[in-house]
Amino acid sequence: MFYYYSIVSKPLTSTLIEKETCPVCSKKGTIEVILYMKFAAAIIPMFGLGRPTSVHCTECGHEIKSVNTPILAEAFSQKKYSPGIINAIKNIKANHKRTLWQLVYPWSLMILLGIAMICGLVMQYSVKHTNSQNSEMLANPKIGDIYKVTIDSMYLLNANTMGSKNSQTLFKIVAIKNDTLLMVRNKQKKEGIGVKENEWSTFSRENNAFESIPHKISLKGIAENKELFEFFNQKKIDSINKTDLVKSTNPLHFSKSIARIPNFNGIEVVERK
Ligand SMILES: [Zn+2]
Incomplete structure (x- = not known):
């Protein structure tokens, strides 16, 4: 249906891990976890793809976890991350409550299509109903x-x-x-x-x-x-x-x-x- 689409990741919130040390620049408290909403879009958002996270150092830019890490790879490479990072990811996901808008937004197109379909069905029903009423009154x-x-x-x-x-x-x-x-x-x-x-x-x-x-x-x-x-x-x-x-x-x-x-x-x- 859509030949041109893109995967969009929009930041929702972020947090710095106080006790974590950067493995590259060795600075403490500079590791940041960002929570995103991810969705496929063809001009407007089509459907949601969950809430991925990314982890990087705000000081030297070292990327520990990319936002584009596939979910399966993430599950298998959990050991790669320190307990502090794993905990921070868990917490940011648990603590961030999405607003209704943030829940609905990634599904914009699906919701619009759904509404259009319902309107179409209602209109079709009302046209049929009026037509049969007309025929009935014309005959009697x-x-x-x-x-x-x-x-x-x-x-x-x-x-x-x-x-x-x-x-x-x-x-x-x-x-x-x-x-x-x-x-x-x-x-x-x-x-x-x-x-x-x-x-x-x-x-x-x-x-x-x-x-x-x-x-x-x-x-x-x-x-x-x-x-x-x-x-x-x-x-x-x-x-x-x-x-x-x-x-x-x-x-x-x-x-x-x-x-x-x-x-x-x-x-x-x-x-x-
Ligand atoms: Zn660093």
Whole structure:
């Protein structure tokens, strides 16, 4: 996953061993033990690699133990160090209490990935939940339901035929007669495709914000196509050739799509009180 990574050792604390003498410069009390936190990092810390120590003389610089001594080598070469140094290493590890930040920091990336994964799962669950709720409400409409829809200006009566633009608005169910929903359209419309919840927030939900003449909308069209198919009036139906059996049994044949219910992707397209 990561091609560029580094091993980082950050000093946590240090102590001088009072009674220890340097084997090189023979000075007393100059041997220092440093405790580090070690971790692998790819720009940011990925995972912790424990708390290694180093031992050196502050006077002459003689290095007794490198911070990079592998853990296994350390275990086998314990005899190399004097009892005073072994004790000092033990004490510095036992006495240094890491702050929460020092415990968490080496694992930054793992923690971020974990959080991202949990957020992803929660979002996926909530999108699925909203989508199934939408489908359920679209299939079982109730009077008063408000649908968020996008309309193509091409479908509007006073459409400007020079190119079509998407607008969004609300439709409200005022009556239900079998497969026919009587719906009124909000007087307002706003340009856009309406894929975000907040894009519908500007519309009033009050009754007087809706037109008074209802559209006759096919329930089948909503449930199956996620589109608002408006039935033609009787005069237009009479003028259509109805001899074709298939056509006459397909209710959508006598209607036209006037609006679409936008792709769910987690948005609540039906409002029910
Ligand atoms: Zn020394």
